[in-house]
Amino acid sequence: MDTLGIIVNGATGRMGHRQHLVRSLVAIINQGGVPMPDGSRVQLDLVLVGRNEAKLAAAAAENGLENWTTDLDSVLNDPRYPVYFDPLSTSLRHDTLKRAIAAGKAIYTEKPTAETFEQAVELARLAEEAKVPNGVVHDKLYLPGLLKLRRLIDDGFFGEILSVRGEFGYWVFEGDTIPAQRPSWNYRSEDGGGIVADMFCHWNYVIENLFGSISSVYAKTATHIPTRWDEKGQAYTATADDAAYAIFELANGTIVQMNSSWDVRVNRDELVEFQVDGTKGSAVVGLFGCKIQPRDITPRPTWNPDIPDEHDYRADWVEVPDNTVFDNGFKAQWEEFIRSLVLGEKYPYDLLAGARGVRLAETGLASSAQGRRIELPPLTSVDQAEAAVAPAVAKAL
Numbered sequence: 001m002d003t004l005g006i007i008v009n010g011a012t013g014r015m016g017h018r019q020h021l022v023r024s025l026v027a028i029i030n031q032g033g034v035p036m037p038d039g040s041r042v043q044l045d046l047v048l049v050g051r052n053e054a055k056l057a058a059a060a061a062e063n064g065l066e067n068w069t070t071d072l073d074s075v076l077n078d079p080r081y082p083v084y085f086d087p088l089s090t091s092l093r094h095d096t097l098k099r100a101i102a103a104g105k106a107i108y109t110e111k112p113t114a115e116t117f118e119q120a121v122e123l124a125r126l127a128e129e130a131k132v133p134n135g136v137v138h139d140k141l142y143l144p145g146l147l148k149l150r151r152l153i154d155d156g157f158f159g160e161i162l163s164v165r166g167e168f169g170y171w172v173f174e175g176d177t178i179p180a181q182r183p184s185w186n187y188r189s190e191d192g193g194g195i196v197a198d199m200f201c202h203w204n205y206v207i208e209n210l211f212g213s214i215s216s217v218y219a220k221t222a223t224h225i226p227t228r229w230d231e232k233g234q235a236y237t238a239t240a241d242d243a244a245y246a247i248f249e250l251a252n253g254t255i256v257q258m259n260s261s262w263d264v265r266v267n268r269d270e271l272v273e274f275q276v277d278g279t280k281g282s283a284v285v286g287l288f289g290c291k292i293q294p295r296d297i298t299p300r301p302t303w304n305p306d307i308p309d310e311h312d313y314r315a316d317w318v319e320v321p322d323n324t325v326f327d328n329g330f331k332a333q334w335e336e337f338i339r340s341l342v343l344g345e346k347y348p349y350d351l352l353a354g355a356r357g358v359r360l361a362e363t364g365l366a367s368s369a370q371g372r373r374i375e376l377p378p379l380t381s382v383d384q385a386e387a388a389v390a391p392a393v394a395k396a397l
């Protein structure tokens with residue numbers, strides 16, 4: 001059996017530990033490696049990297065692993081580990097990814113790939129020049145609800161897709177009486193916070209992979225709650241956007257409206273839901289669920305404010321059953337990335353895709369600041385991306 005060495009930098013962070021280490025990489029080791037198309041398996045050899053020896057030793061021991069270090073350079077120079085994975089705080093990523101690319105490592109990284117579009121494009125350029133394979137976490141595409149949606153789209157269920165309305169959000173407590181359930185840096189723009197920076201890179205890959213590439217954005221952001229309380233109970237001023245109301249136009253004419261907010265109370269089945277309306281049918285999908293209404297069973301409402309409407313509109317929808325097994329999305333993507341790496345195939349969700357996500361966030365913020373819709377030219381090559389950097393930066397200023 002082949003073995004692939006992976007550097008896991010930030011192995012004790014929230015995402016690094018739970019979703020990537022425990023739920024993905026250790027789960028892959030415990031199942032006997034990544035299954036390959038020829039029936040063989042690729043087993044993983046992990047080295048955990050971080051700042052705190054005690055935490056690293058504990059994380060390694062808990063997961064039956066032996067190798068950890070606080071010296072990143074030592075493993076970047078170690079040929080036994082050809083893959084570098086980065087789930088660090090976003091502000092550190094540009095620097096660490098540059099070091100890993102320079103060391104010739106294949107890259108797999110959390111989103112956003114950088115804090116600015118310019119830096120994200122630089123990373124894509126450096127990886128291309130160094131010919132290092134690279135992949136960016138696109139986890140939402142692997143959620144059961146979105147996999148069911150993918151199947152409906154591929155089956156032609158919708159006919160022509162006209163519009164998509166997405167609602168994402170929930171109430172994040174201010175932290176004064178009930179502790180906030182998100183870290184305080186999320187609400188400070190000087191620390192890389194903001195719901196646009198956090199979520200628009202997700203919306204970019206969800207939209208471009210399911211519905212089509214985004215050709216323009218209009219967004220209105222808000223900081224609805226100006227004062228919050230941090231992890232130590234200290235009041236602080238929220239400087240970052242905590243809600244964003246966006247319209248994305250797609251090159252194929254579909255309109256996507258997306259509300260993202262940490263200041264809404266949930267009256268939905270799930271914390272994110274997308275309603276997709278097409279000529280032949282509609283669907284409402286969440287993380288897990290997916291309900292559909294084909295054209296042939298669509299009711300025919302008429303507007304009459306004088307007569308109370310007794311019709312139960314929710315009863316007109318049919319739930320798509322869980323008729324296949326859905327693995328953890330982060331793990332499913334890890335397996336896909338490793339397979340493509342070992343087989344030498346180009347991985348589609350790469351640093352250029354990551355840069356498109358960072359561009360959408362940056363342009364969304366610029367759109368809100370300037371109160372106008374901003375065009376997004378296609379970015380299908382690093383050359384195009386580099387050409388787009390200068391005007392994008394100028395427009396944002």
Ligand SMILES: NC(=O)c1ccc[n+]([C@@H]2O[C@H](COP(=O)([O-])OP(=O)(O)OC[C@H]3O[C@@H](n4cnc5c(N)ncnc54)[C@H](O)[C@@H]3O)[C@@H](O)[C@H]2O)c1
Nearest residue numbers: 010011012013014015016087088089090110111112137139
């Ligand atoms: N794909 C997703 O759904 C998703 C969800 C949440 C977060 N993320 C992304 O994952 C990344 C990490 O987010 P998180 O919520 O796990 O954050 P976190 O604060 O829990 O983890 C950050 C990691 O960076 C390390 N770190 C911080 N400062 C450091 C320094 N100066 N030197 C070395 N290491 C340092 C920490 O030790 C920790 O391991 C972010 O980029 C975030 O955007 C992705």
